Amino acid sequence: MLFQPDIERMPLAQLRELQNTRLKHQVAYVYERVPFYKHKFDALGVHPSTFRGLAELTKLGFTKKADFRDNYPFGLFAVPQPEVARLHCSSGTTGKATVVGYTAQDLDIFAEVVARSLAVAGCRPGMKMQNAYGYGLFTGGLGIHYGAEKLGLTVIPVSGGGTDRQLQLLQDFQPEIICATPSYAQVLAEELHRRGIPLDAINLQHAVLGAEPWTDTIRQQVETGLGVRATNIYGLSEIMGPGVAQEDVNERGTGSYIWEDHFYPEIVDKDTGEPVAEGELGVLVFTTLTKQAMPILRYWTNDITNLYYSESRSRTHVKMGPIRGRADDMLIIRGVNFFHTQVEDILQGLDNVSPYYQVVASRRGSMDEVEVSVEISEELMRRLELDTLTETSVQQHECLRTLQGAFAKKIKDNIGLSMNVRLLGFGQLPRSEGGKLSRVQDLRHLA
Ligand code: ADP
Ligand code: K
Structure with a gap:
């Protein structure tokens, strides 16, 4: 019509x-x-x-x-x-x-x-x-x-x-x-x-x-x-x-x-x-x-x-x-330009993750660092019998370490940057309260 x-x-x-x-x-x-x-x-x-x-x-x-x-x-x-x-x-x-x-x-x-x-x-x-x-x-x-x-x-x-x-x-x-x-x-x-x-x-x-x-x-x-x-x-x-x-x-x-x-x-x-x-x-x-x-x-x-x-x-x-x-959301990390939507794009090709993520840029010494947090799927939580997900649980489960590594590699291959990947349990990241949701934090000016 x-x-x-x-x-x-x-x-x-x-x-x-x-x-x-x-x-x-x-x-x-x-x-x-x-x-x-x-x-x-x-x-x-x-x-x-x-x-x-x-x-x-x-x-x-x-x-x-x-x-x-x-x-x-x-x-x-x-x-x-x-x-x-x-x-x-x-x-x-x-x-x-x-x-x-x-x-x-x-x-x-x-x-x-x-x-x-x-x-x-x-x-x-x-x-x-x-x-x-x-x-x-x-x-x-x-x-x-x-x-x-x-x-x-x-x-x-x-x-x-x-x-x-x-x-x-x-x-x-x-x-x-x-x-x-x-x-x-x-x-x-x-x-x-x-x-x-x-x-x-x-x-x-x-x-x-x-x-x-x-x-x-x-x-x-x-x-x-x-x-x-x-x-x-x-x-x-x-x-x-x-x-x-x-x-x-x-x-x-x-x-x-x-x-x-x-x-x-x-x-x-x-x-x-x-x-x-x-x-x-x-x-x-x-x-x-x-x-x-x-x-x-x-x-x-x-x-x-x-x-x-x-x-x-x-x-x-x-x-x-x-x-x-x-343009002002674009992060320039060690000379490489990227948008958070590129991280979102990558999530689609991965099993066992939820479509929720957050990107945080920070500075250690003179180095820019990026941490990407992503939630694992509800289904995987259930399968592993987890209520929450901590660094220890990641260490304890090989499949989580594999997931973390696979995601980091995809980011590196697709965006050209090494980022630290943090896995979270389903529901641990903020959700929209009805309006726009910010998925990027740039903390580099605080360093
Ligand atoms: P603000 O710029 O303060 O968010 P607006 O409410 O006028 O004010 O929002 C317009 C902006 O919202 C656009 O310039 C764009 O950045 C974003 N936006 C609106 N619709 C879309 C869309 N479909 N996809 C991506 N970004 C969008
Ligand atoms: K606007």
């Missing part, structure tokens, strides 16, 4: 024309209304009367997180406050939260791209959706909510957390869809199993997961644990919120469509800011094409991914690969 077939299947040439017209308009609009952009464009020698559109996009420089901070709270707004229908904040995962605003038209478009995304995820009018994204200043809850209503779903606005109630509602209301962060969907899958609730006591078919990086390791756990097909939804407050990009339920694993008619994406080199070749990894940069309250030109998201026009696609829009992590 296509929510907006004419847009979703628009021939690329026509899409480019539409983007070009919208971009020129957006540039003229911010030049007139937002002093930040006027000063910036004056300094860069860009003027709306001569700006040629997409061909000159890179002339516009970048907008960065610091620009939001410097203009806190409303300095980047392009409309007078009475025309702002709603305010949201980014969740502030990295530093001070940024404020974003929407006109009534922005909110309509927000709902439209979310509705489009949910349809791509396999949701159909008439289905029930349990929305376990946090409601409030975070764009996730309300963003999904209005898009779901627009598509014609019955929304259950439970918000994040409260696992007992979540599981109860899944059984009582029989929703076909759950929306959550991937780390919270893991918790729901795990708890369902732990409490012995059989899969046929619930009716889920689809899980729409986003707001943090995740890999196929989690997809597999959630899909089996909840009996769903799990797809990726991506977005960020500065640009809109969830619904900037969405993975197709029938094209899982091949990337997520970016809704290019509203959000123009680029990938640039994280050090030079220069555009990279199609398919190469780099920093994702977005330009809004239709925003009224807070248009943002060339926003440096800090998210690392790649863009490509995939062979297998039912829509014309570009796809982005999974977010590998944020």
